[in-house]
Amino acid sequence: MWLEILLASVLGFVIYWFVSKDKEETLPLEDGWWGPGVRPTAGEDESIRPFKVETSDEEINGLELSSGNKLSLVLCLIHLLYLGSCILLQDLHQRIDKVRLTPPLEDSRFHYGFNSNYLQKVISYWRNEFDWRKQVESLNRYPHFKTKIEGLDIHFIHVKPPQLPSGQTPKPLLMVHGWPGSFYEFYKIIPLLTDPKNHGLSDEHVFEVICPSIPGYGFSEASSKKGFDSVATARIFYKLMLRLGFQQFYIQGGDWGALICTNMAQLVPSHVKGLHLNMAFILRNFYTLTLLLGRRFGRLFGYTKRDMELMYSLKKIFFNLLRESGYLHIQSTKPDTVGCALNDSPVGLAAYILEKFSTWTNPEFRDLEDGGLERKFSLDDLLTGVMLYWTTGTITSSQRFYKENMRLDSRHEGIKVHVPMGFAAFPCEVIHVPEKWVKSKYPKLISYSYMPRGGHFAAFEEPELLAQDIHKFVGLLERQ
DSSP states (O other): OHHHHHHHHHHHHHHHHHHHTTOOOOOOOOOOOOSSSSOOSSOOOOOEEEEOOOOOHHHHHOOOOSGGGHHHHHHHHHHHHHHSOOOSSSOHHHHHHTOOOOOOOTTOTTTTSSOHHHHHHHHHHHHHTOOHHHHHHHHTTSOEEEEEETTEEEEEEEEOOSOOOTTOOOEEEEEEOOTTOOGGGGTTTHHHHHSGGGGTSOOSSOEEEEEEOOTTSTTSOOOSSTTOOHHHHHHHHHHHHHHTTOSSEEEEESTHHHHHHHHHHHHOGGGEEEEEESOOOOOOHHHHHHHHHHHHHTGGGTOOHHHHHHHOOHHHHHHHHHHHOHHHHHHHHOHHHHHHHHHHOHHHHHHHHHHHHHHTTOGGGGGSTTTTHHHHSOHHHHHHHHHHHHTTTOHHHHHHHHHHHOOTTOSSTTOOOOSOEEEEEOTTSSSOOOHHHHHHHOTTEEEEEEOSSOOSOHHHHOHHHHHHHHHHHHHHHHTO
16 A cells, blocks of 8 residues: 555656646736835826936036035036936045055955055046046937836936848847946947947847846936845836837846846746846755766766866865855845945945956956956946946945845746846856756756856956857847
């Protein structure tokens, strides 16, 4: 009798496994309200409004609150209402001039964080040579818009192709940034996607690119309520694409953008034609075990020779993760505390942000006195990214995104993604994700590329390589 029960149980499990293993589970779409107060009974304004990045003399050169500049105060208040970035009490240059730096230890380079000797050079350039007005003009070279979704003012840029080959229609592509980045990361890759022929690439596929700002980052309004996570962001960006008239579209992301795009594919897979990522969140205990045993049994676990080169030695991997995850613990637990300091000090903010653009671009840059920052980026580009946090005062709200997403009850972690997927594995990413791991989460993986160079900020650092891989992925998918 017990044998019969055992056999029936095993048979039942086998039948259940075969029936359920290919079941395409999705996240519930639900709805939300993240604006202040209760949701109004009247319908939300769904209009799409042109937006322009603005600046003012007060924002840069200072504003003394005296009876002699009442007009300036009025203008500044108007500016504050329009943009939310005018600093009334102190200005950027005054704060830079009052900076207090601690001398670095001898021969410490970037191993203790941002080296204050090199920081002095950055500060000097920022104070005396950086032209914010010129950068604002550069920011405005692409069309900006805002629209209300779930109570939040959502900012995005929308770039259409300047011309199309005969008989072609552009492919809508949503690109999502991460932290400590912004929509500006995509400025150099956009022409390679919207106008590929004039930039040395094939025009077989031409894209119409939409780059939103995550709520709480830059010009997108921050949530007034707790719980605003990547799934809520994905739902809002899905609604944005529908509002723009796109029923089906491609999506691409790295860092938080990778998780947000993954969640979009889990929420509305029928609307996502294809998903391309340059980072993947694969959280399974089994892979920790394979990582431990992979050096000896790598082929058994499906690792390639290149995987082995990028993943070992284990001691180096774990030590590197430990060194690079301190910010993660702070922002996942007490983001508002460190946010008070960073929102008050432009130099502190720059050091905190730009240190990531050093070590996350290449961990070996820790051995350089200047952190290797200017090997891959210009100071103008780097400081423009910092200014997007400083002028909008959004460093704290951007960091809260970590706390909202670091929960034990994340619904999406156990759900596979059943849309066609492409992955670009950049060698200097914080942690390498082998194809075997990616395919476990994204079973419809059709393109996995070992990139020849590059790190975490792929679109910003290696726009041509990333654009080529996106074109490759879409080409493979469209030909299926």
